[in-house]
Amino acid sequence: MGRPAREVIGVIDTEGDCAEWTFPAEPGAVRSARVAVRDQLRGWDLDGLADLTALLVSELVTNSLRHATGPIGVRLVRPAALADALRVEVSDPLPDPPRERVARPEDEGGRGLQLVAGASQSWGTRPGTNGKTVWFELAVPE
Numbered sequence: 001m002g003r004p005a006r007e008v009i010g011v012i013d014t015e016g017d018c019a020e021w022t023f024p025a026e027p028g029a030v031r032s033a034r035v036a037v038r039d040q041l042r043g044w045d046l047d048g049l050a051d052l053t054a055l056l057v058s059e060l061v062t063n064s065l066r067h068a069t070g071p072i073g074v075r076l077v078r079p080a081a082l083a084d085a086l087r088v089e090v091s092d093p094l095p096d097p098p099r100e101r102v103a104r105p106e107d108e109g110g111r112g113l114q115l116v117a118g119a120s121q122s123w124g125t126r127p128g129t130n131g132k133t134v135w136f137e138l139a140v141p142e
Contacts, residue, residue: 018076021033021075022071023073025064025070027065030061034054038053038054044078048141055115057074060090064090068094070092072092077089086138086140092132094131097132120136123135
């Protein structure tokens with residue numbers, strides 16, 4: 001069984017396996033977050049989720065870089081009560097929740113939350129005392 005998870009920015013304490021990182025709000029954070037997520041999922045024998053999770057984390061970390069200043073938290077949780085789910089949380093110090101919008105074909109951005117919503121079994125945002133957390137859950141293949 002994993003250790004209790006610590007609070008990052010607005011993160012609810014959860015029992016289960018947990019891995020978390022804090023990245024500076026710099027362009028290299030996106031790549032670093034992808035590498036950390038892929039490595040952790042391999043360690044948990046969840047290679048089948050690595051590409052999708054890394055893609056969605058990249059989108060959310062990129063959103064944080066564009067709109068917030070300050071550290072970006074990334075956390076993976078395999079909740080003890082939900083053996084068939086992986087929860088992923090990206091937090092930043094900006095209190096405003098992101099808005100899902102429909103990107104026009106010529107837009108270079110604006111598709112990140114659409115990807116998260118379409119690829120995850122659930123997602124949402126949660127305010128914290130020092131910012132917000134955007135989270136999503138993926139089904140763990142049997």
